[in-house]
Amino acid sequence: MKVNYVKLTAGVLTGFMALSSVPYAVYAAGPTAGVASYTSDIVGSSNTLTAGVTSMLTDIMLKGDQTSETATDVAATEAEPVKSAYADTAVAQVNDCVNIRANADENSDVLGKLYNNGVGTVLETTDNGWYKIQSGSVTGYVKSEYVVVGDDALVQSAGRRVAKVNTETLKVRTSTSTDSEVLGLVSGEDDLTVVDEATDGWVGVSTADGTGYVSSDYVTLNTEFTYAESKEEEAARLAKEEAERQAAAEAAKKAEEAKKAEEAKATAKAAKKATKSSENSSSSSSSKSSSEKSYSAPSGSNGQAVVNYASQFVGNPYVYGGSSLTNGTDCSGFVMSVYAKFGISLPHSSSAMRSVGYGVSTSDMQPGDIICYSGHVAIYCGGNTIVHASNPSDGIKYTSPANYKSILAVRRIF
Secondary structure: OOOOHHHHHHHHHHHHHHHHHHHHHHHHOHHHHHHHHHHHHHHHHHHHHHHHHHHHHHHHHHHHHHHHHHHHHHHHHHHHHOOOOOOOEEOOOOOOOEEEEEEOOOOEEEEEEOOOOOOEEEEEOOOOOOOOEEOOOEEEEEEEEHHHEHHHHHHHHEEEEEEEEEOEEEEOOOOOOOOEEEEEEEEEOOOEEEEEOOOOEEEEEEOOEEEEEHHHHHEEEEEOOOEEEEEEHHHHHHHHHHHHHHHHHHHHHHHHHHHHHHHHHHHHHHHHHHHOOOOOHHHHHHHHHOOOOOOOOOOOHHHHHHHHHHOOOOOOOOOOEEEEEOOOOOHHHHHHHHHOOOOOOOOOOOOOHOOOOEOHHHHOOOOOOEEEEEEEEEEEEOEEEEEEEOOOOOOOEEEEOOOOOOEEEEOHHH
């Protein structure tokens, strides 16, 4: 509130002058002796009044100044814009990756790489078109033309919203009600891609059985981002992938040798049986084989051999938690059991399979690659088609296109 000091001061002074004129009128009319005494009292009172008025005016002006300053401060505070949570977040927008350098100079050392849609925090901006960022374990400089800063929508799209199941088994329902149909089950080892958070108490997630809803009481929500990879981390990753590639090749070689040994054994057994064959036994054997579905043993030690072997089980049932290729299996059990026939040990978990073998891009997928989705996993057949244990309704089946749902990772064994 502003105070009109001119009017207030004039009013106070006018009042003071009116009061101070009274004693002088009395002084002129009264006896001399009394006047002297009275005048002395009036003058003293007048001095006191003057001092009081001066003090009062000073207090009013100071308080007015304080009120004005406070109002100004409040207005300034209210005018400050609200800063976005992602105002200092940079998102790489490149075909592959952008180098993070030691200095704001293209000739300086490369400290690491920030891949497309990877994020980092902007620490400072240089005058020559660079950002100093911190991402993962890397702190350095990137050219501003390769990143976008402060775009909330872009940051959110670059991240993956995840629901981590925090109970042993959780029902996925068709809608946001405990009375709705159960679409399927997910285990505590799965983390699911979130697609809907609009309803209190429920989270929409993508699963092997389709999009459904789980109770928010049994999941932990977070957002996963891709951060920069330092030179040392990249070297360690490449070395690990090479070791896994060599281990896979060695396992494939052993599987091939075991297969040949088994074939030789079977040939010897058949030859021995042929010497003792009879028409009746031959007829009986033929009748028995025709009444049962037979499966061929793995042939070869490459991705196409994996597809050929896995394809034999199309039409067999889906069983949650199962791993039998004939009597019932779930998605990760299917991939695990198929690769087991080639001497490869894999975990019975769709999320854990995102780290097996070595990673390849979706543009480089080959037959036999393991395709990882949110809460699901499949084997790539080629031709934009996968074979997988889909759900209780469809069992083991082919699906095309391979990206019928968002692909999180592609892992290669052979």
